[in-house]
Amino acid sequence: MSLARTMPQTALRRWLPPASVIVPVATVLLTLLLGLVLIALTNVPVPDAIDAFIDGAFGSGYVVAASINRAVAYTLVGLGFIVAARANLTNVGGEGQIAIGGMAATAVALYGGAEHLPLGLAFLWPMAAAIAAGAAWGALAGILKVKSGTNEVISTLLLTFIGIWLLYWSVQSVSLLRRPMTTSATLPESLEIPDPARLPLLTGDPSAPLNIGLPITIILAFAVWLVLAKTVFGWQLRAVGLNERAARRAGIAHAGITVAAMAIAGAFGGLAGAVMLQGDQYLLKVGFSSGYGFDGLVIGLLARGSPLGVVAGALLFGFLRSGGINMEMVAQVPSAIVMVIQGLIVVSLAAMSFWLDRAKVMR
Amino acid sequence: MPPAPVEAPEVPILSLAGITKRFGAVLALDDVSIEVGAGEIHCLLGENGAGKSTLCNLIFGLFPPDAGEMRLAGLPYRPVRPGDALAGGIAMVHQHFSLIPEFTVVDNLLLGRERGILRRAAYSEKLRQLAAAYGLPLDPSARVGDLSVGERQRVEIVKCLVRDPRLLVLDEPTAVLPPDEVDAFLAVCRRVAEGGCGVLLVTHKLAEVKRVADCVTVLRGGRSVATSRRPAADIDSLVRAMIQRDLDTLDTAMASSLGMEKTAAVPAASRRDGARRSDALQIDGLTVRDAVGSLRLDQLTLTVGKGEIVGLAGVEGNGQSELGAVLAGLLQPTGGRLFVDGKEMTGRSPREITALGIGIVPEDRHAVGCIAELSLAENIFLNRIGQFARFGLIDRDTLRRQAQEMMHRFDVRAAGPEAAFSSLSGGNQQKAVLARELTIDNLVFLLAAQPTRGLDVGAVEAVYKQIDAARARGAGVLLISSELDELIAVADRILVLYRGRIMGERSAHPHEREAIGAMMSGHPA
Numbered sequence: 001m002s003l004a005r006t007m008p009q010t011a012l013r014r015w016l017p018p019a020s021v022i023v024p025v026a027t028v029l030l031t032l033l034l035g036l037v038l039i040a041l042t043n044v045p046v047p048d049a050i051d052a053f054i055d056g057a058f059g060s061g062y063v064v065a066a067s068i069n070r071a072v073a074y075t076l077v078g079l080g081f082i083v084a085a086r087a088n089l090t091n092v093g094g095e096g097q098i099a100i101g102g103m104a105a106t107a108v109a110l111y112g113g114a115e116h117l118p119l120g121l122a123f124l125w126p127m128a129a130a131i132a133a134g135a136a137w138g139a140l141a142g143i144l145k146v147k148s149g150t151n152e153v154i155s156t157l158l159l160t161f162i163g164i165w166l167l168y169w170s171v172q173s174v175s176l177l178r179r180p181m182t183t184s185a186t187l188p189e190s191l192e193i194p195d196p197a198r199l200p201l202l203t204g205d206p207s208a209p210l211n212i213g214l215p216i217t218i219i220l221a222f223a224v225w226l227v228l229a230k231t232v233f234g235w236q237l238r239a240v241g242l243n244e245r246a247a248r249r250a251g252i253a254h255a256g257i258t259v260a261a262m263a264i265a266g267a268f269g270g271l272a273g274a275v276m277l278q279g280d281q282y283l284l285k286v287g288f289s290s291g292y293g294f295d296g297l298v299i300g301l302l303a304r305g306s307p308l309g310v311v312a313g314a315l316l317f318g319f320l321r322s323g324g325i326n327m328e329m330v331a332q333v334p335s336a337i338v339m340v341i342q343g344l345i346v347v348s349l350a351a352m353s354f355w356l357d358r359a360k361v362m363r
Numbered sequence: 364m365p366p367a368p369v370e371a372p373e374v375p376i377l378s379l380a381g382i383t384k385r386f387g388a389v390l391a392l393d394d395v396s397i398e399v400g401a402g403e404i405h406c407l408l409g410e411n412g413a414g415k416s417t418l419c420n421l422i423f424g425l426f427p428p429d430a431g432e433m434r435l436a437g438l439p440y441r442p443v444r445p446g447d448a449l450a451g452g453i454a455m456v457h458q459h460f461s462l463i464p465e466f467t468v469v470d471n472l473l474l475g476r477e478r479g480i481l482r483r484a485a486y487s488e489k490l491r492q493l494a495a496a497y498g499l500p501l502d503p504s505a506r507v508g509d510l511s512v513g514e515r516q517r518v519e520i521v522k523c524l525v526r527d528p529r530l531l532v533l534d535e536p537t538a539v540l541p542p543d544e545v546d547a548f549l550a551v552c553r554r555v556a557e558g559g560c561g562v563l564l565v566t567h568k569l570a571e572v573k574r575v576a577d578c579v580t581v582l583r584g585g586r587s588v589a590t591s592r593r594p595a596a597d598i599d600s601l602v603r604a605m606i607q608r609d610l611d612t613l614d615t616a617m618a619s620s621l622g623m624e625k626t627a628a629v630p631a632a633s634r635r636d637g638a639r640r641s642d643a644l645q646i647d648g649l650t651v652r653d654a655v656g657s658l659r660l661d662q663l664t665l666t667v668g669k670g671e672i673v674g675l676a677g678v679e680g681n682g683q684s685e686l687g688a689v690l691a692g693l694l695q696p697t698g699g700r701l702f703v704d705g706k707e708m709t710g711r712s713p714r715e716i717t718a719l720g721i722g723i724v725p726e727d728r729h730a731v732g733c734i735a736e737l738s739l740a741e742n743i744f745l746n747r748i749g750q751f752a753r754f755g756l757i758d759r760d761t762l763r764r765q766a767q768e769m770m771h772r773f774d775v776r777a778a779g780p781e782a783a784f785s786s787l788s789g790g791n792q793q794k795a796v797l798a799r800e801l802t803i804d805n806l807v808f809l810l811a812a813q814p815t816r817g818l819d820v821g822a823v824e825a826v827y828k829q830i831d832a833a834r835a836r837g838a839g840v841l842l843i844s845s846e847l848d849e850l851i852a853v854a855d856r857i858l859v860l861y862r863g864r865i866m867g868e869r870s871a872h873p874h875e876r877e878a879i880g881a882m883m884s885g886h887p888a
Contacts, residue, residue, distance in 0.1 A: 230756045230757060231752075231755045231756055231757065232748060232749055232751075232752045232755060232756075232757055233755065235741070235748060235757060236748075238737070239734055239737065239741075239745070242734045242735075242736045242737065243730070243733075243734040243735075243736075245693065245730055245731050246730065246731050246732065246733060246734050246745070247734065248693060248713060249691055249692070249693060249713050249723065249725065249731050249732075249746075250713070250745040250746040251712070251713045251714030251717055251746050253714075
């Protein structure tokens with residue numbers, strides 16, 4: 001390859017963002033365009049649908065904050081996913097880990113004496129409980145894998161069902177988390193957690209309810225990058241993930257690494273549960289998570305190991321979800337179509353990364 | 364089946380003209396031209412990395428050439444998948460067997476050949492005919508997993524022959540065979556060629572070329588550097604072309620690794636000086652059963668003294684892998700005990716084994732010896748990356764600098780310490796693994812399992828120089844190899860492993876070659 005041939009290209013490239021940014025953005029835009037065609041086919045006026053989408057995703061401070069809060073939960077689950085994925089472990093148990101974390105946070109916030117703790121411990125203590133519970137739930141899958149070779153995809157998926165049904169049980173039973181039935185409200189849900197246990201709002205403005213979960217998540221995304229790229233532990237995760245046998249021969253404690261990786265993935269899931277509960281929902285009920293764990297898993301997959309990719313994917317999905325819901329409610333776009341469009345985005349992003357890889361190999 | 368229709372002699376079965384293939388920055392084949400005629404055995408000779416396998420894979424349709432033309436029986440031939448090669452009458456035996464061990468011989472023949480109802484009887488009959496015609500005795504109903512390596516190779520060849528090929532491509536087929544089976548194999552090649560089929564035989568052993576080749580092409584660095592129609596007469600110039608230096612400068616280990624009949628006449632002075640030194644390694648009644656309960660190692664007992672190289676000869680699959688895995692701490696023995704320098708090491712973890720001063724060069728470099736996706740520096744310090752930790756972060760600068768020193772000391776050639784390990788040649792990869800294992804603190808014992816497999820001549824020399832240096836520093840070395848000539852040239856004494864037991868011991872002297880060969884085939888001395 002001659003220098004003369006590459007020169008004009010590099011000159012042009014200087015003015016453009018790198019291909020790793022342009023291509024995904026273009027892919028998403030093209031897919032959304034295809035989505036509009038689908039919407040037109042359902043006889044919904046396309047301009048109405050677009051209006052509803054933009055209104056739902058960006059229309060006010062409140063919806064923007066809601067979209068970002070969604071993205072925070074997605075990011076947390078996705079970060080856990082890529083940590084485990086670095087050790088070649090696939091954590092599909094985010095949904096269950098969220099449920100376990102939500103339960104732990106609720107229990108501690110309501111009955112753990114968190115309310116009267118000083119210095120922010122009132123909200124940190126339930127969070128810590130959720131992290132610990134999620135970590136234990138994730139570590140369980142790691143231990144099963146190390147001790148008996150159980151595939152972590154199977155075990156985390158089954159643990160998810162157990163987690164979700166434990167949550168159902170806990171909010172159905174008054175001896176667990178269900179609110180006392182003496183009041184008029186008899187829905188299967190917990191009491192609202194007290195104010196001090198809720199995540200402080202960043203602006204203090206309830207019309208844009210961004211909470212402290214956002215900066216915590218940004219710090220954690222940086223920390224994950226640091227651990228994966230720079231530390232001995234991150235290197236060991238990678239070594240075990242690439243070639244477990246060679247890592248074992250080199251004296252790396254692969255069993256410990258496997259359990260730790262799953263525990264970290266679970267801890268992130270648990271934390272996501274705590275942030276959803278303490279920052280947004282304030283009480284535990286049936287359907288507490290409604291798919292955040294699985295969406296986070298998809299985002300983790302699409303990010304292909306990059307914490308920044310997780311954040312980008314989470315923001316995309318956060319705003320898409322908010323806009324999509326509004327499209328459903330206001331413009332009467334069938335919810336099935338909204339789901340189809342989201343599925344198309346996932347598929348086209350996956351296809352895109354496949355083609356990008358191929359192009360790299362060919363070059 | 365044979366004789367297949369003989370082509371007109373002036374039209375070669377396969378002709379390649381100006382074939383060029385590039386992988387990224389690497390020019391794997393550069394303007395290579397070769398012709399294989401009907402009824403002739405054409406040997407493709409060259410060191411590892413010379414482009415032999417690339418050429419075979421091109422012919423078999425695994426990837427297309429970047430430039431050049433291939434013709435099959437005079438007609439243009441542009442395969443895009445192995446199916447095209449098979450349809451054109453080209454059959455190939457790969458370096459690694461592609462048989463299903465749980466299946467019988469005849470079921471392996473049926474693989475991919477049949478739809479609907481399996482015609483086992485018809486294929487068994489075909490198998491018997493081929494066996495009689497080519498001298499390939501095989502029991503159609505035997506389970507492949509129960510067969511010896513030589514028999515498995517026969518199955519691979521028969522698998523090709525049932526297709527009535529016009530051209531048979533054999534990629535380093537003799538690497539896995541014991542000495543007496545090599546002869547039988549070469550005889551089969553000759554018979555296949557006599558039937559009118561062209562044979563392209565890839566090898567790096569000159570002795571084989573001398574015995575069967577009608578024509579030889581030597582590849583070096585992707586170029587065809589010599590061709591001869593009288594290989595036996597031109598053997599010296601072929602060696603020069605292959606390794607780019609004179610035969611006289613080869614030391615005995617290298618000469619024997621090439622299969623040259625020039626093995627050590629006088630043992631080195633440092634060898635066999637009698638006095639029994641203290642033991643570096645002692646293995647006492649080691650027994651290993653595999654998952655299904657068959658005995659892989661059976662009451663194996665041996666010792667390796669300090670400052671000696673003990674060669675462990677034997678056909679692959681007789682327990683070498685299990686012994687290596689036990690010594691590496693990757694496999695727990697069913698019974699028996701192991702001691703290193705008098706200290707018990709039975710049941711220790713890999714980390715503890717390294718701490719005891721045991722270096723392991725595993726037989727499967729890719730699966731156990733390295734992590735190919737990591738960098739060279741990371742692989743050199745794979746077992747002690749922790750020493751570069753500063754507050755949990757890896758100090759990349761120090762890592763790079765120390766790796767650079769190791770590269771210099773052990774002559775590991777690469778673009779730099781940050782180069783992907785997979786980008787290194789096999790020889791440099793092995794030198795890096797040796798560098799890591801030989802610099803273990805207080806090295807007492809080194810296991811070198813098949814350390815020169817797949818390496819080119821220069822790398823073989825370097826590897827044995829390092830192993831010899833470790834011995835000179837007082838370490839005991841257990842050298843496992845299926846290349847008997849190499850063991851004779853390098854080891855102080857030779858033990859023979861057969862079906863998980865030690866069949867006997869011989870001094871490493873060329874005139875013991877036959878006796879050792881017999882023991883390798885299971886005949887007690």
